[in-house]
Amino acid sequence: MPSPSSGESGFDKLYQEHHEWLVRWISQRAPSSEHARDLAQDTFLRLLNRPAVPDVLHSPRAWLAKIAGNLAVDQLRRQRLEKNYLELLAALPEAEHPSPEFQLELLQILDQIDRLLDGLRPVEKTAFLMARLDGMAYKAIAAELDVSLSSVEKYIAKAMLCCYNATYGEA
Structure with a gap:
């Protein structure tokens, strides 16, 4: 099991080597470059909540892409939930809001x-x-x-x- 310091260095290395690639990868799929940067940051923030990032990953880009994809799905689900709530609210008579x-x-x-x-x-x-x-x-x-x-x-x-x-x- 990696020590906390090796996890931190693993995270630093992962960030330095793959952050810009992840932003570009997300940009090809996202509505804006600002959204891509935000999603990339959220991806790395998710990794900070892990006990440690392994120093050696066989497919770091695939791993990061999977995490970013999962976060994008979560965001879409939240947006759908919010949209449905607002539509429901708009359909109610104002007295029932x-x-x-x-x-x-x-x-x-x-x-x-x-x-x-x-x-x-x-x-x-x-x-x-x-x-x-x-x-x-x-x-x-x-x-x-x-x-x-x-x-x-x-x-x-x-x-x-x-x-x-x-x-x-x-x-």
Whole structure:
């Protein structure tokens, strides 16, 4: 297991050697270069939360691209959630609009749920949210995500365990 200092040097080396490449890679897929720079920074910030970055990676660019791709999926999901919320709010008669305090509380709860599920892979989060927020059946989720029914069951079980552990402590 690498020591913290080797993890830090591994991170520094990874950043120095691959940051600009990652920005270029994301730029080819992102709406703007500013968005690409932000997503690259978020990718490296995600790595800072790891115990250590290995000094030797067989495919560092593939690893970074996967992390950046997962973050992009998370951002799109959050944007979709926000868009759906705003559309729902716009469809309500003004007399039924929630108070600004309630809206803030709701957004804080959604952010808390997002952080709670932060340790999950994007496909696991997506399956859980499709089941819990959209009320989709497991079979429909499997079809939508193009995975097996047993995978969906595992994803949702893992997400529910995360929720349980966050609420009641480690099992």
